[in-house]
Amino acid sequence: MKVKVNVLKKQISPSHYLTFEYEGEPDDSVAKLLRYYNEEALSRGDEQIAWECGCMINKCGACAMRINGVPRLACSSFLYEYEEGKIILEPLSKFPHVKDLITDRSAVFEALKRVNVYHAGPVHQDEKNLESRFESASCLNCGCCLEVCPNFNSGQNYTGAVAAVNGYRIAAAADGKAQLKEMRKAYAKHYYEGCGISLACHDICPAGIPVEDLISRSNAALVWGRRV
Amino acid sequence: MDIISADNKIIIIGAGLAGLSAAITLAKEGVDSVLISSHPSERAQSVMAEGGINAALNTKGEGDSSEKHFEETFKAGRFIADEKAVREMTAAAPDVVKELESHGVCFNRDENGNIDLRNFGGQKYKRTAFAKSDSGKQIMTALIDEVRRLEVEGKVERLSSHDFVTLLFSDGDKQLVSSAADNADEISDRDKRRCTGALVRNRYTGETIKLIGSAVIMAVGGLHGLFENTTGSLTDTGEAAAELFRLGVTFADLEFIQYHPTTVSSGGKRMLISEAARGEGGRLFADTGKDRIYFMEEKYPELGNLMPRDVTSREIFFMRKKYPVYLDMSDLPEEIIDKKLAGLARDCAKYLKKDIKKEPVEVAPGIHYFMGGIYTGADHETEIKGLFAAGECCALYHGANRLGGNSLLGAVYGGKKAALSALRYANVKCTPYAYYEEPPVSPAGEITAVRRILSDVLGVVRNGEAMRAALQELESLSSKEADFARAFLQCALFREESRGAHFREDFPEERDEYRRRSIAKVVQGVSVDHPF
Ligand SMILES: Cc1cc2nc3c(=O)[nH]c(=O)nc-3n(C[C@H](O)[C@H](O)[C@H](O)COP(=O)(O)OP(=O)(O)OC[C@H]3O[C@@H](n4cnc5c(N)ncnc54)[C@H](O)[C@@H]3O)c2cc1C
Ligand code: FES
Numbered sequence: 001m002k003v004k005v006n007v008l009k010k011q012i013s014p015s016h017y018l019t020f021e022y023e024g025e026p027d028d029s030v031a032k033l034l035r036y037y038n039e040e041a042l043s044r045g046d047e048q049i050a051w052e053c054g055c056m057i058n059k060c061g062a063c064a065m066r067i068n069g070v071p072r073l074a075c076s077s078f079l080y081e082y083e084e085g086k087i088i089l090e091p092l093s094k095f096p097h098v099k100d101l102i103t104d105r106s107a108v109f110e111a112l113k114r115v116n117v118y119h120a121g122p123v124h125q126d127e128k129n130l131e132s133r134f135e136s137a138s139c140l141n142c143g144c145c146l147e148v149c150p151n152f153n154s155g156q157n158y159t160g161a162v163a164a165v166n167g168y169r170i171a172a173a174a175d176g177k178a179q180l181k182e183m184r185k186a187y188a189k190h191y192y193e194g195c196g197i198s199l200a201c202h203d204i205c206p207a208g209i210p211v212e213d214l215i216s217r218s219n220a221a222l223v224w225g226r227r228v
Numbered sequence: 229m230d231i232i233s234a235d236n237k238i239i240i241i242g243a244g245l246a247g248l249s250a251a252i253t254l255a256k257e258g259v260d261s262v263l264i265s266s267h268p269s270e271r272a273q274s275v276m277a278e279g280g281i282n283a284a285l286n287t288k289g290e291g292d293s294s295e296k297h298f299e300e301t302f303k304a305g306r307f308i309a310d311e312k313a314v315r316e317m318t319a320a321a322p323d324v325v326k327e328l329e330s331h332g333v334c335f336n337r338d339e340n341g342n343i344d345l346r347n348f349g350g351q352k353y354k355r356t357a358f359a360k361s362d363s364g365k366q367i368m369t370a371l372i373d374e375v376r377r378l379e380v381e382g383k384v385e386r387l388s389s390h391d392f393v394t395l396l397f398s399d400g401d402k403q404l405v406s407s408a409a410d411n412a413d414e415i416s417d418r419d420k421r422r423c424t425g426a427l428v429r430n431r432y433t434g435e436t437i438k439l440i441g442s443a444v445i446m447a448v449g450g451l452h453g454l455f456e457n458t459t460g461s462l463t464d465t466g467e468a469a470a471e472l473f474r475l476g477v478t479f480a481d482l483e484f485i486q487y488h489p490t491t492v493s494s495g496g497k498r499m500l501i502s503e504a505a506r507g508e509g510g511r512l513f514a515d516t517g518k519d520r521i522y523f524m525e526e527k528y529p530e531l532g533n534l535m536p537r538d539v540t541s542r543e544i545f546f547m548r549k550k551y552p553v554y555l556d557m558s559d560l561p562e563e564i565i566d567k568k569l570a571g572l573a574r575d576c577a578k579y580l581k582k583d584i585k586k587e588p589v590e591v592a593p594g595i596h597y598f599m600g601g602i603y604t605g606a607d608h609e610t611e612i613k614g615l616f617a618a619g620e621c622c623a624l625y626h627g628a629n630r631l632g633g634n635s636l637l638g639a640v641y642g643g644k645k646a647a648l649s650a651l652r653y654a655n656v657k658c659t660p661y662a663y664y665e666e667p668p669v670s671p672a673g674e675i676t677a678v679r680r681i682l683s684d685v686l687g688v689v690r691n692g693e694a695m696r697a698a699l700q701e702l703e704s705l706s707s708k709e710a711d712f713a714r715a716f717l718q719c720a721l722f723r724e725e726s727r728g729a730h731f732r733e734d735f736p737e738e739r740d741e742y743r744r745r746s747i748a749k750v751v752q753g754v755s756v757d758h759p760f
Binding site: 032043054062102134 | 268273
């Protein structure tokens, strides 16, 4: 399968698209394509495309980028999904740009600090909510959900869905409500009051986390003080 | 260049499981740390771990014990690991797992509500605690949550997206004696340098920072980036280790490279089919075209498909010369796959387009883990005072072959142990000056040649002639990675026997006179000193 690839080279002014053709198997991932391009560029002595990757298997969230306008992980986006043979790669747009396809996603980690995603006291493990806590702990912190969120902007107060998804495991394992006092205040201020319930975050999650379910569970615990 | 005097803080390089564990331990002891990593912890290789972590919790009524855990670990490592260190680690393992539980790790539970345990290779007892087949991710999330708390409290400073450049040294401190040197009777010239920090570079801004602290713990993961296709993360480049080697840090056991028996080519690297698949009942077979040969079960009636990885990989390697080899999970109850192997089933569906409930997967051995790494004593200190190592970059617990489930344990326990040992420097006032040596820039593209050369000859089966030719080929290269690669080959050539993961067709027997560790270090420029 042959695809025409356009990669936004943004650090050079003015920004331009680097265009090349890649011939591979329909099952090849965009990440494989990028690695291949860079290896060839290295042997030619050309400049490589700057991007981040790690696991190449949908587990570390490093390779998030916009692929044909949609935030996705390059290592789990495959050529067969782009039948028209055109692939446009751009950096995520909601985070400070670093180089080519790399953005600085520190905002994701800052968001989790801002809503106190940590155990402030002893952990109470309840088998009844084990599955949902597991889902919550599966978040890749890739930033795709923030990229599609109409209310999130890096550097501003609103944390986006990462707060609710990750906050759940903390809320659900608290040993008594007192432990959640500070977290509840922070959650309301930085997440709950800013969420417009577009739920764009639910469909986009590359880890397949049931985002909507975790949001409603987190809201129940952290806004209405219910046991979840 | 910014100079950050990190006062009496301890500097940790690498924020995977070992680095996080070190930071948490230091904070508990009242010592602050700076946690440096090329990528945020959330992206470290540790999140990829699947099958689980070993601890003799003995909740299955099988009579397991820490002593048995020790014996099986030491035996699988073919008796060359640091015996004292292995004993300590296996004894501490149940507490390590309980501590992880107390941080909120979502381990699977058995019918009695205990942490569930599964079988893993080379072990006769159910001893591997797991969180479905995403154990690494679940453990990492819990430890990152804990470190986030410490960050908010100002006890840990996380500098993600920073590359290690080199070490800082100052004059030796006469009162502090490195206990690693006590074990290093092979090495005559003890190092007089005292490590007091690191030079790191911000990957996003290019800015270099001179970080001066009271000690440094290296937790930079395995040496994957020096080889072509491994199951590991591309973030573990091996660059930091190559720099340490250039600086004269001693390495050990470099010839011992673990090939995982069941991997598949995917995305330009190897994808792991976790040992958990066989732990839960998956079976290996060779397909002759007419029938299936369950070669592991036939040859090894006791442990069958769960023989240690070195043995299983070799059997598959030789079998594949005749027939393709498959891993069959289709007979496993659906409930087991859904509850215990969900991640593995998902990965196979996504990347291999295989439904493991219905069809077998063709497998081959692939590089997975490095038993070799930085040489330390049982206290995790190197021969350089104030320099420690933990996790996959540190060669200590696994000898010639690692048991599955022991490296997550080694990373958590090792990070903790290194931190506790480093405490002896915590109150030593920072030196006002620290010197370093600017590392040379490696010629572009040379790493590609290094990867090819090492991968070609350090396979499941090796031979002297090919390795000597590879050593010759390396002579034309000048990077520090090439110098480091030479050490791998010299160790492998020197060991004229077969032991654990090091199998030489020209010396197929294990030999008593080689029952010891290989030590490699740079002396006077580039040459590698006595591998033994
Ligand atoms: C697919 C897979 C499955 C596995 N499953 C299991 C399992 O089930 N059980 C088990 O026991 N083991 C398993 N392992 C092995 C185990 O996961 C690793 O050995 C362990 O997680 C290593 O932890 P670590 O902290 O030493 O290193 P890592 O998690 O690799 O972390 C290394 C850290 O160092 C940083 N770093 C690297 N280079 C630099 C540099 N130059 N400058 C600055 N920072 C740097 C990285 O960013 C990262 O933060 C598995 C491994 C793989 C690849
Ligand atoms: S490289 Fe890890 S998620 Fe894509």
